Amino acid sequence: MSWLHLMIFIPFIFAIFVPFVYKWFSGKVHTGWFVLAAPLAVFLYLLKYIPSISKGETLRLDLQWMPSLGINYTAYIDGLSLIFGLLITGVGALVVLYSIYYMSKEREALHNFYVYMLLFMGAMLGLVISDNILVLYVFWELTSISSFLLIAYWYQRKNSRNGAQKSMLITIFGGLAMLAGMIMLSMMADTYSIREMYGHVNRITEHPLFLPAMILILLGAFTKSAQFPFSIWLPDAMEAPTPISAYLHSATMVKAGIYLVARFTPVFGGTSEWFWIVSCIGLITLMYGSVNAVNQKDLKGLLAYSTISQLGLIMSLLGIGSASLYFGYGDESTVYAFAVLAALFHLINHSTFKGSLFMIVGIIDHETGTRDIRKLGGLMSLMPISFTLTIIGSFAMAGLPPFNGFLSKEMFFTGVLTVFESPVFGMKSLSLLFPIIAWVASVFTFIYCMILVFKTFMGKHRPERLDKEAHEAPIGMLIPPIILSCLVIVIFFFPNIVSDHLLQPALTAVLPQFAGTGGIEVKITPWHGWSTELFMTLGVIGFGVLMYRSLKKWSPLYGYFPQALTLNGIYNHSLAGMERISLILTKQYMTGFVRDYLVYIFTFMIFLLGWSLWLSNDISFDLSNNAPIHLYEGGVILAMLIAALTVLFSKSRFTAIIAVGALGYLVSLFFVIFRAPDLALTQLVVETVTAALFLLCFYHLPELRKERSSIPFKLTNLLVSLGVGTVVTLIALSANNHRLFESISSYFEDSYTLAGAKNIVNAILVDFRGLDTMLEILVLCIAGLGVYTLIKLQLAGKEKK
Known part of the structure; x- marks a missing residue:
């Protein structure tokens, strides 16, 4: 410099x-x-x-x-x-x-x-x-x-x-x-x-x-x-x-x-x-x-x-x-x-x-x-x-x-x-x-x-x-x-x-x-x-x-100009008008229901990504090189479909949580089938903890009752879920046939020589992307310190009282 x-x-x-x-x-x-x-x-x-x-x-x-x-x-x-x-x-x-x-x-x-x-x-x-x-x-x-x-x-x-x-x-x-x-x-x-x-x-x-x-x-x-x-x-x-x-x-x-x-x-x-x-x-x-x-x-x-x-x-x-x-x-x-x-x-x-x-x-x-x-x-x-x-x-x-x-x-x-x-x-x-x-x-x-x-x-x-x-x-x-x-x-x-x-x-x-x-x-x-x-x-x-x-004689002329037509008046009215219109629009879509917000997000994703796929003339789906689907894999897929439908049609929160957990366990079974035991173990731990937390949270929620939403429930749920699933599946299939660059998997397959690790996933997390992992751990530490501080402050406040 x-x-x-x-x-x-x-x-x-x-x-x-x-x-x-x-x-x-x-x-x-x-x-x-x-x-x-x-x-x-x-x-x-x-x-x-x-x-x-x-x-x-x-x-x-x-x-x-x-x-x-x-x-x-x-x-x-x-x-x-x-x-x-x-x-x-x-x-x-x-x-x-x-x-x-x-x-x-x-x-x-x-x-x-x-x-x-x-x-x-x-x-x-x-x-x-x-x-x-x-x-x-x-x-x-x-x-x-x-x-x-x-x-x-x-x-x-x-x-x-x-x-x-x-x-x-x-x-x-x-x-x-x-x-x-x-x-x-x-x-x-x-x-x-x-x-x-x-x-x-x-x-x-x-x-x-x-x-x-x-x-x-x-x-x-x-x-x-x-x-x-x-x-x-x-x-x-x-x-x-x-x-x-x-x-x-x-x-x-x-x-x-x-x-x-x-x-x-x-x-x-x-x-x-x-x-x-x-x-x-x-x-x-x-x-x-x-x-x-x-x-x-x-x-x-x-x-x-x-x-x-x-x-x-x-x-x-x-x-x-x-x-x-x-x-x-x-x-x-x-x-x-x-x-x-x-x-x-x-x-x-x-x-x-x-x-x-x-x-x-x-x-x-x-x-x-x-x-x-x-x-x-x-x-x-x-x-x-x-x-x-x-x-x-x-x-x-x-x-x-x-x-x-x-x-x-x-x-x-x-x-x-x-x-x-x-x-x-x-x-x-x-x-x-x-x-x-x-x-x-x-x-x-x-x-x-x-x-x-x-x-x-x-x-x-x-x-x-x-x-x-x-x-x-x-x-x-x-x-x-x-x-x-x-x-x-x-x-x-x-x-x-x-x-x-x-x-x-x-x-x-x-x-x-x-x-x-x-x-x-x-x-x-x-x-x-x-x-x-x-x-x-x-x-x-x-x-x-x-x-x-002669200033006093002609300066009163300024008072005859309407304030509403001044640049400041136009600015103030425009700003107030924009705030009023934005408030009206915001009230239309900010309903207070998380479900409505998810519908907006997923619908936008369906139209944006689906329309992009439709306009892309070179999109193709070549499944000839894919591995064959065995009977036991089809059985796991059928079980996953039943678990997903159970979540959709269950009238009890308890049943829905159990079905979601079952769906997660079935996904971990796929990891076992595809020879990724460490991922399967991680998935099992996550699903177990998540199911327990869901049960604990829902236990303290009020009884399930019908809420008024601006969007009809059942038909919209069906259309949005099918749309998201279809679009994501098509994107995954099309991306598999349009690789612009050579896959990096061959580089990580040599993890034993590069990092001395027999497990590719562990090598990626600890060696190749160690800085990312360290920052993620740092975020968790900061969050933990924040929770600890809040609890300590609350306890200190109670002691003063």
Whole structure:
């Protein structure tokens, strides 16, 4: 295992030791100080790859897992995975530092918190560095499971449980759809490697499964990145502690879908289907999130919808930029490729200002006891540092200078204007909608950013509405958002450092046609002249100020939209409807009678196996090589038939038990006839013990009486028993004549030479399958210890009484 593989597993290794550290140092040292070393170490390790990656180099290392199936853990670092790796670990380290001061070591179960977070961190790292699509899927679902645990961290709260359930249902649904799409993709490309798929794009594009595979993979990306209409899980996930929200919903989990779209753009990009689906869903999500964010009364709810909006912006840019692959390498390709560069730039910028804002909102909640905008106000003089950081983060999100969000927002306007000025895929009539939707959504973005700043910190301070006396947070809690806010400003003044060392290599990973060409020559500058983009920004500011000042006049319009038609309303009604229908169906077949359940099982087996035999044209029954049936064997069979019929028609439990025992003894007689005395002895012991246990159990049961069952008794019993017996017999006879491989019996016949045993069965149990036998004995020992413990506890309870 290389250092690169070890780097990915560092969070998992730390997660193993967290419970022990928590136990040993509980109440003395905060567990977060131990956990902080994991993301910090990986972040510093990844930093050393920046010089080589910026020169166009990549790193690929293989770790064998299931080589016979072509499934290996291939770690691959290029510009795209490096950006995500740095965000996962860099923001992760700041969030852990923040949580040390936010999460109380006396009142919180910190071992659970940090184990879940480390699991999530490791899963995200594995996801963005995996080249094998099946390994990627394993990490993908691990992020869903660990995020479920994180969101439900305060499981005592109903809203936390509901939010975790909603996120799990939606993201797991998308993950399963994505798995189906990836399997289709691997069938088309005949490989599990994403990099090798890039070489089979023509074959994939022309395949009939291309569109279904693309849609299924996009379902996975859209559900994970909270794209419309799957956005509803993200606001409910805000019930988690603020460090979790800052980590999952600003820098990591919601960016997994963005990563997936960017990573598969070389495979599906350049087609009209990918372009329109990704870009249009992104724009709809942008509008949906920004419009709903304005109506929120909870600060974290506002940030949740703003995150949805910003994710839609990034997604739309990736969709627009994918058209670059349609043109190949040239001037028109370069124009569209600029949108991908803007998406990657805003990806980094969003992680900085949104992570900072989440932490500041957590500080407000921590120091005032509320996040309700209606109760807040006048905090500027009481929390001056938090106020300053909020201005930096909010104005960056609104796209104002001198903050990094202004640069990427201008680049976003450039991207949507490109579609209008150079329409692609013959949809000129719709191209005007791109800049219109982008501009309108930006106006709403400006409004909710102003709400975040002015409704929280300006106005009159009303301490009677707060649960705590408001004051500034301790410096330790302020350091992480200060670092992120400083990055917001530094990136604005030195954007080309980020562009040259991170964005250009990542662009080459998303658009391979620029590999070896030096990428796109882009000089990002704060001032780029009096352009259309700048006038759009000025329009956003002017119109946004007017709408913010008149907010009370038009905000009541939100109340006219019926709640039943909202996405949350549809989800809740659908979930309730499915539960109601499933309850009705369950009551139909869950009758409470074991016999009914056996009828269902056996009937299904008859139809499934019988229909399979019927459809198999090559099934034959050659009995010519079978040994002849002697008269005494026929007599034993007749006796077995009489015993079986006695069980069926007996009206006494005692008679039925005796008949079952007799049937077992007759089977043991067959073992004697076929020269298997050890099996016969085993069968005799089992039948004797079973008969005795049956008699003991039935002795304590109530008298036999007629029970109402949903299935008629006698005729059904006859048909099911005959059907099962016939199908199993036919399968056994057909299998005897269709041996695909040489029998292994010849190998075990040499048991004396191989194992020194004269008895084949004993040799199989003790030598050839000794591990199985040992595990079976272990299971029996555990069960025995469990029974002994229960009896001892019951006796101890009686003694106390």
